[in-house]
Amino acid sequence: MNMKRQMIPKPQEREEYAVHPHKFMMWVAIVAMVMLFAGLTSAFIVKKIDGKAWLEFQLPSMFMISTITVVLSSVTMWWSQRSAKRDEILNVKVGLILTLLLALSFVCFQAWAAKQLVGNNIYFTGFSVSATFVYVLAGLHLLHIVGGIVFLGIVLGKTFQYKVHKKNMLSISLCSTYWHFVGVLWVYLYFFMTYA
Numbered sequence: 001m002n003m004k005r006q007m008i009p010k011p012q013e014r015e016e017y018a019v020h021p022h023k024f025m026m027w028v029a030i031v032a033m034v035m036l037f038a039g040l041t042s043a044f045i046v047k048k049i050d051g052k053a054w055l056e057f058q059l060p061s062m063f064m065i066s067t068i069t070v071v072l073s074s075v076t077m078w079w080s081q082r083s084a085k086r087d088e089i090l091n092v093k094v095g096l097i098l099t100l101l102l103a104l105s106f107v108c109f110q111a112w113a114a115k116q117l118v119g120n121n122i123y124f125t126g127f128s129v130s131a132t133f134v135y136v137l138a139g140l141h142l143l144h145i146v147g148g149i150v151f152l153g154i155v156l157g158k159t160f161q162y163k164v165h166k167k168n169m170l171s172i173s174l175c176s177t178y179w180h181f182v183g184v185l186w187v188y189l190y191f192f193m194t195y196a
Helices: 002-007 011-017 021-050 061-085 089-119 129-160 170-195
Strands: none
Touching: 021 129, 021 170, 061 089, 061 170, 089 129, 129 170
16 A cells, blocks of 8 residues: 555656646647648649739838847847746846837838738739738738737736746746747748748
């Protein structure tokens, strides 16, 4: 009887090896998003090869500025998470605020890019399948960015309540994972739409 008790790991030992349910859900969501955008970019290639109602046009310059902005926001997010691991709470706050400002700038640049497309007579609906794909890819990504902005706001609020520190890293870790993912996703989409 005593031997059986000794062989059963304590709850703390089991938790060390288990994946937190929120992390698991995050990775499931990321896999689903990868599948969604992989399907859309595959359809883009198929339609381009088909050639019907396909219009070649240059992407708006604001897409490049958006790309630089999202890369910078990934750097500030990384700095914020690193600061949380070191219990540098002021740096966590500054990093998250900078990330949030860059994220809002990204949204503005995307809106400006859509305005540039319309200014060049490239509309969501019409004769160009390629234009529709650009609007759909950029628009769906923008929705994911808006979700990330909400997430950033929640984590920033927790930081001001001193609920983010080296002993409580879950929320900033999840936020960082999501933010880096949507950043990499936009870089991929930008280069895909530019060179595919």
